[in-house]
Amino acid sequence: MSVHTDDKIRTVDELAAISAALKQQGKVIVHCHGVFDLLHPGHFRHFAAARRLGDVLIVTLTRDEFVNKGPGRPVFNQRLRAESIAALASVDYVAINEWPTAVNTIHRLRPDLYVKGSEYAQREQDLTGKIYDEEQAVETVGGRLAFTDDITFSSTQLLNNYFDVFSAEADAFLRDFRQRYSAGQVIEMLKALQPLRVLVIGDAIIDEYHYCKAVGKASKSATLTSRFLYEETYAGGSLAVANHVAGFCHDVHLVTVLGAPNSYEEFIRGHLKPNVTAHFIVRDDAPTIVKRRFVDPFLISKMFEVCYLNESYLPAAQQSDLRGHLQAVIADYDVVLVTDFGHGMLDRETIALVTASARFLAVNTQANSLNLGYNVISNYPRADYVCIDQEELRLAAPRPLDARA
Numbered sequence: 001m002s003v004h005t006d007d008k009i010r011t012v013d014e015l016a017a018i019s020a021a022l023k024q025q026g027k028v029i030v031h032c033h034g035v036f037d038l039l040h041p042g043h044f045r046h047f048a049a050a051r052r053l054g055d056v057l058i059v060t061l062t063r064d065e066f067v068n069k070g071p072g073r074p075v076f077n078q079r080l081r082a083e084s085i086a087a088l089a090s091v092d093y094v095a096i097n098e099w100p101t102a103v104n105t106i107h108r109l110r111p112d113l114y115v116k117g118s119e120y121a122q123r124e125q126d127l128t129g130k131i132y133d134e135e136q137a138v139e140t141v142g143g144r145l146a147f148t149d150d151i152t153f154s155s156t157q158l159l160n161n162y163f164d165v166f167s168a169e170a171d172a173f174l175r176d177f178r179q180r181y182s183a184g185q186v187i188e189m190l191k192a193l194q195p196l197r198v199l200v201i202g203d204a205i206i207d208e209y210h211y212c213k214a215v216g217k218a219s220k221s222a223t224l225t226s227r228f229l230y231e232e233t234y235a236g237g238s239l240a241v242a243n244h245v246a247g248f249c250h251d252v253h254l255v256t257v258l259g260a261p262n263s264y265e266e267f268i269r270g271h272l273k274p275n276v277t278a279h280f281i282v283r284d285d286a287p288t289i290v291k292r293r294f295v296d297p298f299l300i301s302k303m304f305e306v307c308y309l310n311e312s313y314l315p316a317a318q319q320s321d322l323r324g325h326l327q328a329v330i331a332d333y334d335v336v337l338v339t340d341f342g343h344g345m346l347d348r349e350t351i352a353l354v355t356a357s358a359r360f361l362a363v364n365t366q367a368n369s370l371n372l373g374y375n376v377i378s379n380y381p382r383a384d385y386v387c388i389d390q391e392e393l394r395l396a397a398p399r400p401l402d403a404r405a
Contacts, residue, residue, distance in 0.1 A: 008086035008091065008092065008093050008094050009082050009083070009086050009093075009094045009095070010093055010094070010095055011095060012060070012095045012096075012097065012098055012105055012108055012109070013108070014095075015058055015093055015095050015108075015109060016108040016109055016110075018093065019056075019058065019109045019110060019111070020110070022055070022056055023110070023112075027054070027055040027056050028053070028054035028055045028056070028112045028113070029054060029055070029056050029058065029109065029110070029111045029112050029113070030050050030051065030053050030054035030055075030056065030057045030058070030111060030112065030113045030115055031057075031058050031059075031060070031102075031105075031106065031109055031111035031113065031114050031115065031138075032046070032047065032050050032057065032058070032059045032060075032114075032115050032116075033059070033060045033061070033062075033097065033102040033105065033114075033134075034061060034062065035061060035062045035067055035074060035081075036059075036061050036081055036084075036085060037067070037073060037074040037075055037076055037081065038075065038076070039084050039085070042117070044088065044090075045148070046115075046117050046148050047059065047085075047088055047090045047091055048090045049115075049148035049149070050090075050113075050115040050146075050148055051090040051091070051092075053113050053115065053146060054112060054113055056092045056093070057090060057091050057092050057093075058092065058093045058094075058095070058109060058111065059085050059091050059093070059094050059095075060094070060095045060096070060097045060102060060105050060109075061078065061081050061082060061085065061094070061095075061096055061097060062078075062097055062100075063078055063096055063097055063098065064077055064078045065234075066097075066099075066100040077300070078096050079096075079211070079230070079232075079297065080297070080300075082094050082095075082096055101130050101133060101134070102114075102130075102134050102137070103133050103134060103137045106134060106137040106138050106141065106143075107137060107140070107141060110141040110142070110143070111138065111141070111143050112142075112143045112144075113138075113143055113144060113145075113146045114134060114135075114137075114138040114143060114144070114145050114146070115145075115146045115147065115148060116131065116134075116145070116146075116147055116148075117147065117148055118147050118148060118149045120147065121147045131145075190248060193248045193249055194248065194249060194250050195249075195250065196249045196251075196334045196335055197249070197251045197252075197253075197332065197333045197334050197335070198245050198249050198251070198252050198253070198333060198334065198335045198336075198337060199252075199253050199255065199329065199330060199332075199333035199335070199336045199337065199358075200238055200241055200242040200245060200252060200253070200254045200255070200256075200337045200339065201238070201254075201255045201256070201326070201336065201337070201338050201339070201346070201354065202237060202238030202241065202256060202338055202339030202340060202341065202345065202346075203237045203238055203256065203257065203289060203339070203340075203341040203343045203345050204235075204237050204238055204239050204256040204257060204258060204268065204288060204289065205236040205237030205238075205239070205289045205290075205291055205341065206233065206234075206235070206236065206264050206267070206268075206288060206289065206290045206291070207233070207234040207235075207236035207237075207291055207293075208231060208232070208233050208234075208290060208291065208292040208293065209231060209232045209233075209234075209293050209295050210228065210231045210292060210293065210294050210295065211228075211229045211230050211231065211232075211295050211296075211297040212226035212227060212228050212229060212294055212295070212296065212297075212303070213226060213227045213229055213296070213297070213298075214226050214296065214303075215227050224303070226294070226303070229297060233267070234271075235267070235268055235271040235272070236291070237256075237289070237339065237341055238254060238256045238339045239254070239256070239268060239271065239272065241337065241339045242254040242272065242273075242276045242278075243271075243272060243273050243276065245337065246273040246275050246276045247273070249275075250275055251275065252273075252275060252276045252277070253276075253277050253278075253279070253329065253333065254272070254276055254277070254278045254279070255278075255279045255281070255322070255325060255326065255329075256278070256279075256280060256281070256345070257280070257281045257282075257283060257288075257314065257318070257322075257344075257345045258280045258281070258282050258283075258288045259282070259283055259284075259286045259287035259288040259289075259310075260282055260283065260284040261284075261286075261287050262287040262288060262290070262308070263282070263287075263288050264288045264290075265280065265288075268288075279325055281314070281318050281321055281322050281325075281345075282318070283310075283314055283315060283318050284315075285310055285312075285315060286309060286310030286312075286344075287308050287309070287310075289307070289308065289309040289343055290307070290308040290309070291305060291306075291307050291308075292305065292306045292307070292308070293305045294306075307370060309343055309344075309370075310344065311343060311344055311370060311371075312344055313344045313347045314344060314345060314347070319347060319349070319350065322345075322350060323349065323350055323353055326350070326353055326354065326357070327353065327357070330353075330354070330357045330358060331357065331359075333358075333359065334359060334360060335358075335359070335360045335362060336354060336357075336358035336359070336360065336361050336362070337362045337363075338354060338361070338362070338363045338364065338380075339364050339366075340363065340364065340365045340366065340375060340379075341366045341368065341371070341375070342365070342366065342367075342368070342370065342371030342374070342375025343370065343371070348379075351379060351380060351381075352381070355380055355381050355382045355383070356382075360384050360385075361380075361382065361383050361384050361385070362383065362384065362385040362386075362387065363377065363380050363383040363385070363386055363387070364386075364387045364388060365377045365379065365380070365388060365392060366388075366392070367391060367392045367395055372395075373395060376392070376395050376396040377392065377393070377396045378396040
């Protein structure tokens with residue numbers, strides 16, 4: 001069958017309906033799944049071989065948030081990866097998976113064949129163990145697991161070996177780290193974090209990315225005209241930090257601020273991990289913070305940004321609620337992690353309470369265009385761990401960093 005590239009990218013639910021209709025026509029549905037961050041000849045041959053096993057090839061790929069290939073991955077975002085795969089003649093349909101694994105997608109698509117590369121034929125070598133779950137899923141819907149047999153490459157190894165994904169400093173650090181610690185040691189250290197109870201305090205931010213294609217200059221002004229393509233919305237700020245910590249620790253409590261107008265509370269609750277409990281302080285005089293970026297998808301370059309927020313400190317009633325809740329719970333947590341974006345949540349009294357009460361205090365003070373010059377780490381009289389970049393350190397320094405005392 002032949003499908004135009006623009007029509008190939010669908011949602012999983014749309015492809016479930018398409019797959020069901022095609023199967024009623026007697027078509028054999030083949031399903032491949034993976035990250036596919038850097039397309040290479042191994043992928044091309046894998047897709048071509050999979051397509052020859054049936055009549056229709058559906059490829060699903062892992063969402064950005066579920067890619068677990070190391071820092072800075074995926075290199076290409078999910079939309080670009082989907083577009084690249086859709087451009088291949090051997091592929092009939094593409095979808096971005098909605099779940100961490102392919103199991104739920106297999107249940108929806110009900111393929112006749114679920115096809116993996118030959119490197120998965122030795123199932124015990126799959127360190128994630130996902131191949132067993134995927135095989136069980138496809139057999140449950142009446143299909144079977146199959147393998148292609150052709151040359152194989154690893155996108156991760158190719159990126160690591162031949163592309164400057166990291167800076168020279170980061171590469172040197174990673175090489176030294178690999179020499180000092182084995183994978184087993186790292187895994188054991190990460191497991192040791194699981195019992196820690198972590199309190200995350202900081203600004204909730206809704207990060208929106210509106211992808212637009214520049215079409216030219218407006219006829220009556222020196223303005224760039226762009227055509228809207230699509231948008232992506234993420235739970236950012238302290239929400240993202242809480243979710244990240246929840247991947248390592250079983251018990252995470254988030255304290256943050258939402259606005260009464262445009263609260264995004266339903267979206268936020270739906271995007272927090274199950275082991276994150278949240279306490280929201282609601283202010284009536286401001287919306288939940290939204291940072292809306294307009295992005296050129298070709299080079300992934302930001303054209304401009306619009307922020308929706310009230311930069312003033314919390315009203316007295318909300319400050320009292322915030323400090324009261326922190327006083328009640330802070331002693332119960334092993335680690336207090338403050339993500340201070342400088343948008344009015346944390347005033348001097350609240351900072352004093354946190355620094356005096358936290359058992360172990362980790363602080364990030366972010367310098368951004370809205371707070372540049374005053375949201376500095378020196379606002380915190382004490383911290384056990386500080387995470388800031390060089391520019392943020394310079395803003396807090398009373399003299400040049402290389403000056404002698």
